[in-house]
Amino acid sequence: MTVIEVVRGDITRQDTDAVVNAANESLRGGGGVDGAIHWAAGPRLAEAGAAIAPCRRGDAKATPGFDLSPPVLHVIHTVGPVWKGGDRGEPDTLASCYRRCLEVADELGARSVAFPAISTGIFGFPPDLAARIAVTALRATPTAVTLIRLMAFDSTSERLLTGALAEAEA
Numbered sequence: 001m002t003v004i005e006v007v008r009g010d011i012t013r014q015d016t017d018a019v020v021n022a023a024n025e026s027l028r029g030g031g032g033v034d035g036a037i038h039w040a041a042g043p044r045l046a047e048a049g050a051a052i053a054p055c056r057r058g059d060a061k062a063t064p065g066f067d068l069s070p071p072v073l074h075v076i077h078t079v080g081p082v083w084k085g086g087d088r089g090e091p092d093t094l095a096s097c098y099r100r101c102l103e104v105a106d107e108l109g110a111r112s113v114a115f116p117a118i119s120t121g122i123f124g125f126p127p128d129l130a131a132r133i134a135v136t137a138l139r140a141t142p143t144a145v146t147l148i149r150l151m152a153f154d155s156t157s158e159r160l161l162t163g164a165l166a167e168a169e170a
Helices: 032-041 044-052 090-108 127-140 155-169
Strands: 003-008 018-022 060-064 074-078 112-115 147-152
Touching: 003 127, 003 155, 018 032, 018 090, 032 044, 044 060, 060 090, 074 090, 090 112, 090 127, 127 147, 127 155, 147 155
Parallel strands: 003 147, 018 074, 018 112, 112 147
Antiparallel strands: 060 074
């Protein structure tokens, strides 16, 4: 059985088998959570990402966790959609990100995965809709992952994720 929990904190400090990186297509680092994960994991992460790039929107690819501490075995990079009003397939692409990350986690044998709020930063996806899509996609995807940690960066994202999770469990 998979447990989904909401945790407010730093995704780079999670004691999980894998962390998900809300990446760009180049997998070489960027801003927001992508930059934070790259900084914490060290320069080898950008080299490993470049070697497997590009990554399409809605897809996911994995690299080692390198210098993440506590030791994280894998970084699963996914490229979310840029919000353009919602009528260009953005919700389906976002759901695909979550599904593909779980598929990659299963291929890697990861049993615990920490997820950021994919596409809600500079990509502009509405956080309330993104939270509902994340929970729905994660609950609907068959997986051997036993712990899914939805990371909240601030009180607003924590409230939205907690609400989406409670709504799905009602």
